Amino acid sequence: MSTPRRRGKAPSERGSDLNDPPKVVKAAAIKRSASENTSRRRVLLLAALALVFTYFYLRSDPVSPTESGHGLKMPESPVTTSALYNDSDIFEVVDLPGRGKGLIAIRDIEQGERIITEKPTFVAPEQITGSPAEFVAKLLREANPADREAVLSLSYVNFPKDLDPETNPDEVALAIFQTNAVAITNGVGIFPRMARLNHGCSSAFNAVYTWREKEGVLVVHALKKINKGEEILTTYTNTRQPRDDRRKMMEENYGFTCNCSVCALPGSESEASDKRLVAISETYDRFAAWGPKNITGREAIEIARTIWRIEDEEGYLSERGRLAADVAYVAAAHCDATATRQWAELSVEWYGYELGRDSEQVREMANVAVKPQSHPGWGSREKLEVGGPML
Numbered sequence: 001m002s003t004p005r006r007r008g009k010a011p012s013e014r015g016s017d018l019n020d021p022p023k024v025v026k027a028a029a030i031k032r033s034a035s036e037n038t039s040r041r042r043v044l045l046l047a048a049l050a051l052v053f054t055y056f057y058l059r060s061d062p063v064s065p066t067e068s069g070h071g072l073k074m075p076e077s078p079v080t081t082s083a084l085y086n087d088s089d090i091f092e093v094v095d096l097p098g099r100g101k102g103l104i105a106i107r108d109i110e111q112g113e114r115i116i117t118e119k120p121t122f123v124a125p126e127q128i129t130g131s132p133a134e135f136v137a138k139l140l141r142e143a144n145p146a147d148r149e150a151v152l153s154l155s156y157v158n159f160p161k162d163l164d165p166e167t168n169p170d171e172v173a174l175a176i177f178q179t180n181a182v183a184i185t186n187g188v189g190i191f192p193r194m195a196r197l198n199h200g201c202s203s204a205f206n207a208v209y210t211w212r213e214k215e216g217v218l219v220v221h222a223l224k225k226i227n228k229g230e231e232i233l234t235t236y237t238n239t240r241q242p243r244d245d246r247r248k249m250m251e252e253n254y255g256f257t258c259n260c261s262v263c264a265l266p267g268s269e270s271e272a273s274d275k276r277l278v279a280i281s282e283t284y285d286r287f288a289a290w291g292p293k294n295i296t297g298r299e300a301i302e303i304a305r306t307i308w309r310i311e312d313e314e315g316y317l318s319e320r321g322r323l324a325a326d327v328a329y330v331a332a333a334h335c336d337a338t339a340t341r342q343w344a345e346l347s348v349e350w351y352g353y354e355l356g357r358d359s360e361q362v363r364e365m366a367n368v369a370v371k372p373q374s375h376p377g378w379g380s381r382e383k384l385e386v387g388g389p390m391l
């Protein structure tokens with residue numbers, strides 16, 4: 001078999017973050033769909049199962065190969081049946097020397113444009129009994145042939161060293177699943193089209209995926225404008241941390257050393273980027289102090305502006321819809337209608353890029369922008385003019 005390559009989405013390493021709102025605002029804030037919270041935590045729930053997997057690896061007897069083998073060398077399949085529309089005019093899946101496969105834009109893609117819409121080939125529940133490898137392999141056998149082929153052509157990492165992939169197809173299926181699956185609302189799904197997206201850190205990723213529970217689809221949107229010829233990259237993990245930490249995490253969980261455009265920055269530029277990313281994280285923590293009333297509403301708004309400014313410097317544009325929505329919450333709590341409207345409008349704009357203009361989050365915040373007083377948090381703190389996004 002070929003060396004397992006990058007790919008991989010998400011074991012358990014996701015701690016708090018990527019999409020976690022300021023701790024405080026979380027509880028009371030406008031109800032967010034679980035989708036936004038869960039979709040980026042790939043395979044979060046498989047963490048618990050990992051022990052079970054290991055257990056089975058250690059004790060399972062070798063199984064006989066299936067007729068088709070694991071198909072690692074199968075050709076790239078075209079648009080699979082799980083992809084809901086033909087996106088072949090947007091990107092192509094190509095071989096990237098030394099880096100497996102990736103998605104290259106074949107035309108300019110506008111900021112906020114939908115790139116992929118995909119149903120899961122199958123979804124595994126959070127808890128299963130019996131052999132996970134057999135379970136996943138069975139689900140895969142039941143999938144339609146085109147989708148099965150697409151799944152089997154994905155790469156994988158962390159295959160047990162004592163097993164031969166050629167003779168252990170069920171374990172290969174499981175390894176592919178563990179490497180590529182995405183935690184959705186009530187289970188873990190596999191999306192072979194989207195799974196081709198490679199990872200970039202901080203300013204390097206330009207696309208974001210989200211699960212939409214109501215529609216039962218995973219959607220990928222362009223967070224930034226993507227030029228023809230550029231690789232479409234998403235992020236597998238929270239990258240608001242220094243390069244060494246990011247690399248270590250990617251190595252452990254996905255089996256590759258990240259050398260995206262941010263990780264490849266030369267010494268002093270890399271240090272400056274690290275500083276900004278750490279500052280963004282710390283500033284988010286300070287913002288969260290509004291919840292326990294450790295800082296005033298005005299201070300919270302000032303802190304949010306600071307986050308925005310550092311993110312501009314870094315080119316880190318993700319999660320801004322949520323940040324602006326959280327700030328709108330603060331403004332609403334203090335009955336500042338003008339500020340609530342302005343932050344809500346900003347939230348609509350950025351949620352629109354990241355989650356889609358037709359997303360639930362955009363709808364909710366658009367309502368707040370029209371009617372600030374309708375915000376569930378309205379008037380829950382003392383009256384105070386907190387200020388809008390502009391200084």
Ligand SMILES: *[C@@H]1O[C@H](CO)[C@@H](O)[C@H](O)[C@H]1NC(C)=O
Pocket residue numbers: 078079086087088089
């Ligand atoms: C998708 O569209 C392209 C042209 O836009 C066409 O060449 C291709 O055959 C289509 N593929 C499928 C699977 O419909």
Ligand SMILES: *[C@@H]1O[C@H](CO)[C@@H](O)[C@H](O)[C@H]1NC(C)=O
Pocket residue numbers: 257259263264
């Ligand atoms: C990353 O890429 C840069 C140049 O693009 C190269 O100098 C460096 O050695 C690479 N680092 C790793 C760890 O691959």
Ligand SMILES: *[C@@H]1O[C@H](CO)[C@@H](O)[C@H](O)[C@H]1NC(C)=O
Pocket residue numbers: 288289292294
């Ligand atoms: C609140 O402020 C105090 C004193 O400045 C600090 O020790 C504490 O950690 C803060 N708590 C939170 C939740 O920010």
